[in-house]
Amino acid sequence: MTDAADIHVTPVTPALAPAVRALRVAADQYPYVGDVTFNLIDAERDPLSDAMVILAGDEVVGFYRLDYAPTTVTCKPLEAAIGLRAFLIDRNRQGRGLGTRAIRACCEDIQRRHPDRRVLALNVNCRNVAAIRAYRNAGFVDSGELYFGGSAGPQHLMLRRLG
Numbered sequence: 201m202t203d204a205a206d207i208h209v210t211p212v213t214p215a216l217a218p219a220v221r222a223l224r225v226a227a228d229q230y231p232y233v234g235d236v237t238f239n240l241i242d243a244e245r246d247p248l249s250d251a252m253v254i255l256a257g258d259e260v261v262g263f264y265r266l267d268y269a270p271t272t273v274t275c276k277p278l279e280a281a282i283g284l285r286a287f288l289i290d291r292n293r294q295g296r297g298l299g300t301r302a303i304r305a306c307c308e309d310i311q312r313r314h315p316d317r318r319v320l321a322l323n324v325n326c327r328n329v330a331a332i333r334a335y336r337n338a339g340f341v342d343s344g345e346l347y348f349g350g351s352a353g354p355q356h357l358m359l360r361r362l363g
């Protein structure tokens with residue numbers, strides 16, 4: 201099933217925050233993303249992080265964080281990179297192509313607001329098949345590096361060129 205709604209992304213505003221806090225993933229998906237309210241508060245108090253909302257038409261369907269200090273994701277300096285974290289689509293809207301399209305919208309937003317950034321970097325758990333597929337579909341490639349620091353098990357470092 202696909203969802204034809206127009207997808208766009210924008211920084212979380214006070215008006216959008218309650219709908220962001222209401223987003224949920226399945227119980228077995230929380231180890232991959234953590235709690236959305238925690239991520240919202242943590243991103244908002246971090247000057248090097250953006251809290252971002254994914255909208256399908258006017259409806260809030262997802263959330264992610266952009267990290268301008270990408271070593272939180274890459275664990276080593278990577279020139280002109282930006283980190284993507286806590287990317288999620290609400291459990292009631294998953295599996296309809298929204299995640300793949302939201303990643304594309306995320307990349308377009310970065311290119312518009314931060315044209316100096318050349319690479320988008322993320323960590324994804326090796327068991328998270330749906331996320332790996334969505335990221336590949338949206339142009340990410342596996343760097344071949346594995347990170348073992350995550351509490352939910354090893355993670356791939358995936359990279360996507362911007363522009």
Ligand SMILES: CC(C)(COP(=O)(O)OP(=O)(O)OC[C@H]1O[C@@H](n2cnc3c(N)ncnc32)[C@H](O)[C@@H]1OP(=O)(O)O)[C@@H](O)C(=O)NCCC(=O)NCCS
Nearest residue numbers: 229232287288289294295296297298299300330331333334
């Ligand atoms: C990962 C996530 C954002 C993907 O969003 P989505 O809207 O469900 O993804 P899409 O509908 O665009 O589908 C992406 C791909 O995954 C596949 N997929 C979806 N659910 C799947 C599942 N349970 N098992 C295997 N593949 C699955 C789809 O078939 C599609 O691949 P294809 O087009 O090659 O067939 C969403 O599932 C989610 O929020 N998961 C919980 C949080 C999470 O794990 N975030 C990632 C952190 S790194």
